[in-house]
Amino acid sequence: MSNSSCNEISCMPEHVAVIMDGNGRWASAKGVPKFAGHKAGMEALKKTVRKSGELGLKYLTVYAFSTENWKRSEEEIGGIFKILIYYMQREIQEIHARNVKVNILGDYSVIPENAVAAVDKAIELTKNNTGLNFNIALNYGGRDDIRRGVVKLAEQIEKGELKSGDITEELISKSLYTADVPDPDLIIRTSGELRLSNFLLWQSAYSEFYFTDQLWPDFDEESLVKALESFEKRKRNYGGR
Numbered sequence: 001m002s003n004s005s006c007n008e009i010s011c012m013p014e015h016v017a018v019i020m021d022g023n024g025r026w027a028s029a030k031g032v033p034k035f036a037g038h039k040a041g042m043e044a045l046k047k048t049v050r051k052s053g054e055l056g057l058k059y060l061t062v063y064a065f066s067t068e069n070w071k072r073s074e075e076e077i078g079g080i081f082k083i084l085i086y087y088m089q090r091e092i093q094e095i096h097a098r099n100v101k102v103n104i105l106g107d108y109s110v111i112p113e114n115a116v117a118a119v120d121k122a123i124e125l126t127k128n129n130t131g132l133n134f135n136i137a138l139n140y141g142g143r144d145d146i147r148r149g150v151v152k153l154a155e156q157i158e159k160g161e162l163k164s165g166d167i168t169e170e171l172i173s174k175s176l177y178t179a180d181v182p183d184p185d186l187i188i189r190t191s192g193e194l195r196l197s198n199f200l201l202w203q204s205a206y207s208e209f210y211f212t213d214q215l216w217p218d219f220d221e222e223s224l225v226k227a228l229e230s231f232e233k234r235k236r237n238y239g240g241r
């Protein structure tokens with residue numbers, strides 16, 4: 001079921017997913033604007049991508065903006081996408097040089113036009129890279145993901161291409177944004193919140209969870225290694241034994 005690479009010495013997850021939470025609280029604690037918190041969060045992301053590549057991780061998925069985050073103020077949303085564009089423009093050459101392949105989970109066509117352009121450019125530039133698969137969940141919601149998958153399958157039934165009885169779990173998995181991505185072995189959430197907040201609902205059926213009180217901007221290479229060490233000690237049963 002899992003392709004995480006295990007031997008007697010170590011067990012590396014194949015796919016790590018991260019709920020990058022706590023930018024706002026980090027900013028409040030420092031007495032700086034929220035924008036500065038999101039910006040510091042991007043620096044933490046840079047470290048995580050770099051370290052994940054160095055460790056030979058195959059898939060890293062980060063939750064950058066949820067379908068519910070549109071409830072935030074226009075000012076904050078604008079700031080988040082500004083930082084995203086800045087990150088894409090400033091980091092993309094290094095990301096590319098590190099053989100990282102950028103992919104988006106979520107309908108990002110609705111984000112500001114210049115952010116769509118920056119994202120498209122990154123996807124195009126890195127499309128043939130063979131190292132770390134770096135998935136950014138952008139305007140992503142687990143329920144929206146499943147709803148879209150259901151619509152796709154329903155359309156195939158309407159066209160007579162599919163019979164309802166032929167819908168398997170695998171077919172559902174293949175109809176999601178993560179069609180080509182294995183389920184996450186490990187889901188990390190920072191900032192002390194103990195919930196999924198609509199992240200990878202279908203895909204997390206047998207994921208291991210790692211929660212830390214550290215706020216996302218404080219998360220660094222050492223934090224990632226600590227999470228991976230915790231994963232190494234887990235015993236996964238998948239309902240067996």
Ligand code: IPE
Pocket residue numbers: 020021022023024025026064065066069080191
């Ligand atoms: C996570 O940090 C970033 C996004 C949701 C875009 P928050 O902004 O949620 O930080 P807190 O939870 O308010 O501290």
Ligand code: IPE
Pocket residue numbers: 019020021022063064065066069193195197
């Ligand atoms: C989850 O964090 C979404 C991202 C990290 C992008 P939120 O801060 O939006 O989650 P809730 O609202 O506390 O559940």
Ligand code: MG
Pocket residue numbers: 021022023
């Ligand atoms: Mg939050």
